Amino acid sequence: MAADSRESVHDLPDGLGGTTVSREVVVVNAQGLHARPADLLAREARKWQSRIELVSDAQRADGKSILEVLTLAAEAGTRLIVEATGPDAREALEAIGSLFERRFNEHDDDQDS
């Protein structure tokens, strides 16, 4: 980390400066990334210091903002790349990936949306 820095790394207030890690996730819940999953995702993302972004074919969204996550309009089957950058990037990525794997705790016959 910070291999080419010539002087000591500043302790940035936002804690960034760590590595960037990324992984692919798939939206598996039938209703897609609608308001409730977007809320769960943004809440989880905000627990971490790292910057968390979701990347689709068309755009990039700040994972900590429900409004941005909703602009992805990610339907069931959509593949997204999650990128985490910062001191706790790996843990953050694992937590976010797990939300997708657990279908945001939704069952496909849920009546809510």
Place this chain on the structure above:
Amino acid sequence: MKFSDFVATDAIRSHVKADTKEGVIREMAQALVDAGRIAPGDFEGIVKAIMKREDLGSTGIGRGVAVPHTKHASVNRLVGTVAVSQKGIDFQSLDGDPVQLFFLLVSPPDRPGDHLRALENISRQLRDDSFCRLLKAAKEPIDIQTLLEEADSHGVVS
């Protein structure tokens, strides 16, 4: 998806009278009944379903905006309306702020994609601060309608 694809213009309200979460949802659903978009007999069922969804987590998504919604078998296409509360309503929103701007959506159970695209449109437009501010400052339903039309055609420029 554009606002004009789902917003019932006759059901737009610029001065909701309600000062509670359920009150504003009832007022907006009633506006959809009055505009002939949902049947009077479905009114209570739709209000209950929207409130049940709110119990799972508020749809107050921040910036003074909420998107109360439900699926309901009585509609065969996505229908929605917009309302403004001049004083703001406690909606247990995610950022704790009172909500002034409401987008209510009722969608057919088998069209999750349409619902997502409506949410996408609302969220994308609301990232524009001036659009939010102008909507909240609307004095008449026609002002809201005009802003939605502008956003549909080229985004609001200020």
